[in-house]
Amino acid sequence: MQVDQTLITDERKRRNWTQQHLADACGVSLRTIQRVERDGQASNETVQALNAVLAIELRQRDEVIAAEKTTHVGNDKPLWLQALPLMVALVTGIFLGALLAVVVMSQ
Numbered sequence: 001m002q003v004d005q006t007l008i009t010d011e012r013k014r015r016n017w018t019q020q021h022l023a024d025a026c027g028v029s030l031r032t033i034q035r036v037e038r039d040g041q042a043s044n045e046t047v048q049a050l051n052a053v054l055a056i057e058l059r060q061r062d063e064v065i066a067a068e069k070t071t072h073v074g075n076d077k078p079l080w081l082q083a084l085p086l087m088v089a090l091v092t093g094i095f096l097g098a099l100l101a102v103v104v105m106s107q
Contacts, residue, residue, distance in 0.1 A: 001047055028046055
């Protein structure tokens with residue numbers, strides 16, 4: 001199973017644990033922890049042990065990527081630039097409304 005290895009590594013380092021300490025706490029080998037942190041590859045049993053010991057919910061990499069794709073549509077423009085078409089439409093509507101009011105009032 002693919003997991004987010006940076007999440008595991010960051011959580012381990014946050015606790016000031018060595019890879020060996022994490023391996024002992026999870027009941028797995030040091031080599032297993034090294035592989036998980038390097039490649040993000042883990043068996044279901046290892047993921048369950050890591051979840052229990054680190055008290056975090058490991059998400060599969062595919063789920064993380066899918067979530068990022070749905071929340072980020074690739075629009076890196078500043079917010080004011082994204083809102084510019086709406087602002088132009090609003091100002092145009094106000095101007096045309098005022099112009100129409102002047103024309104109607106002058107008749």
